Amino acid sequence: MNTFEKTGIFKDKRFQKIAPQKATIQEVRLVHDSAYIKNVASLCQSGGGHLDSDTFMCSKSYEVALLAVGGVLKGCELILSKEIANAFALVRPPGHHAGPSGPTFPPSSTGFCIFNNVAIAAKYLIKRHNLNRVAIIDVDVHHGNGTQRIFNTASNVLYVSLHQDGRTLYPRTGFLEEIGEGAGKGFKVNIPLPPSSNDEIYLKAVKEIVIPVTTQFKPEFIIVSAGFDAHYADSVANMAMSSLGYLQEFQMIMGVASKVCDGRFLAVLEGGYNLEALSKTVAAVIMEMAKAPFELEDNRCNSSQQVKNEADETLHKVKNILSNFWSF
Numbered sequence: 001m002n003t004f005e006k007t008g009i010f011k012d013k014r015f016q017k018i019a020p021q022k023a024t025i026q027e028v029r030l031v032h033d034s035a036y037i038k039n040v041a042s043l044c045q046s047g048g049g050h051l052d053s054d055t056f057m058c059s060k061s062y063e064v065a066l067l068a069v070g071g072v073l074k075g076c077e078l079i080l081s082k083e084i085a086n087a088f089a090l091v092r093p094p095g096h097h098a099g100p101s102g103p104t105f106p107p108s109s110t111g112f113c114i115f116n117n118v119a120i121a122a123k124y125l126i127k128r129h130n131l132n133r134v135a136i137i138d139v140d141v142h143h144g145n146g147t148q149r150i151f152n153t154a155s156n157v158l159y160v161s162l163h164q165d166g167r168t169l170y171p172r173t174g175f176l177e178e179i180g181e182g183a184g185k186g187f188k189v190n191i192p193l194p195p196s197s198n199d200e201i202y203l204k205a206v207k208e209i210v211i212p213v214t215t216q217f218k219p220e221f222i223i224v225s226a227g228f229d230a231h232y233a234d235s236v237a238n239m240a241m242s243s244l245g246y247l248q249e250f251q252m253i254m255g256v257a258s259k260v261c262d263g264r265f266l267a268v269l270e271g272g273y274n275l276e277a278l279s280k281t282v283a284a285v286i287m288e289m290a291k292a293p294f295e296l297e298d299n300r301c302n303s304s305q306q307v308k309n310e311a312d313e314t315l316h317k318v319k320n321i322l323s324n325f326w327s328f
Helices: 002-007 034-045 061-080 117-129 145-151 199-217 243-260 275-289 305-322
Strands: 048-050 056-058 086-089 134-138 157-164 188-193 221-226 265-269
Touching: 002 275, 034 048, 034 056, 034 061, 056 061, 061 086, 061 117, 061 221, 061 265, 086 275, 117 134, 117 145, 117 221, 117 265, 134 145, 134 199, 145 157, 145 188, 157 199, 188 199, 188 305, 199 243, 199 305, 221 243, 243 265, 243 275, 265 275
Parallel strands: 086 265, 134 157, 134 221, 157 188, 221 265
Antiparallel strands: 048 056
């Protein structure tokens, strides 16, 4: 927020700073079990503590988690009513590791997540607004195992995830063979990229897989799980994306939104742990969403030929596995 204040974003008429409102329990229950919600609430009421091995909550975490969900839903409402063109939900806590009952095995933790903001939004759009198809594109460096679990058998929600190979990073899921089950088969697309993948590799994956699949799916609304922890300066993972690469990635996804769903596009903040990289990149993305002029500088990284070859092999395998469902 300090970075945004310095840019003068909030004085520009192209931007609106919108205060969230708390989600209702009924809205959270679109995705999460009542027992899990009660557990979160009671733990916070007792002063806080560990929800699981790595997710700590204070006394205010339940209230803040409801505001995070509510902020995302408010963004959905304002986009559908055309009061705003698009939105970026600057929320914490993140959500994409949270399943119906919290932890989704594996692993036995929710990775700092309490309620699954994007999953609740997708269910909300389908249940409350009768949308037939919603696409969730997850660009966080970690696989969104909670989101995939929630929609694994659903054909009305396309889930596409670009992430660091689960053999090398939490939550150790999101392998290319995971394409959904039952009616959801083919509507779950996992692109596990090797460590040290750079802009070139990511953008190739977006161009060759994410864009064709999303375009053919013809979503009525696109939600992005916007994690920025694949940046080369982020210490939680081992990727080599730059802020410039992230901006190009969002430009490509917004291009699809303009083409297939009248620009209905909502980004929801997930991970991002290098504050300089996070704030700079998010600010650039928001400026792009509002078609406002800006300057973005960053270094681009190189990936070795071995990493490029591994990535190409992964993309080839993903296309082969999904060839019965989508054209490439």
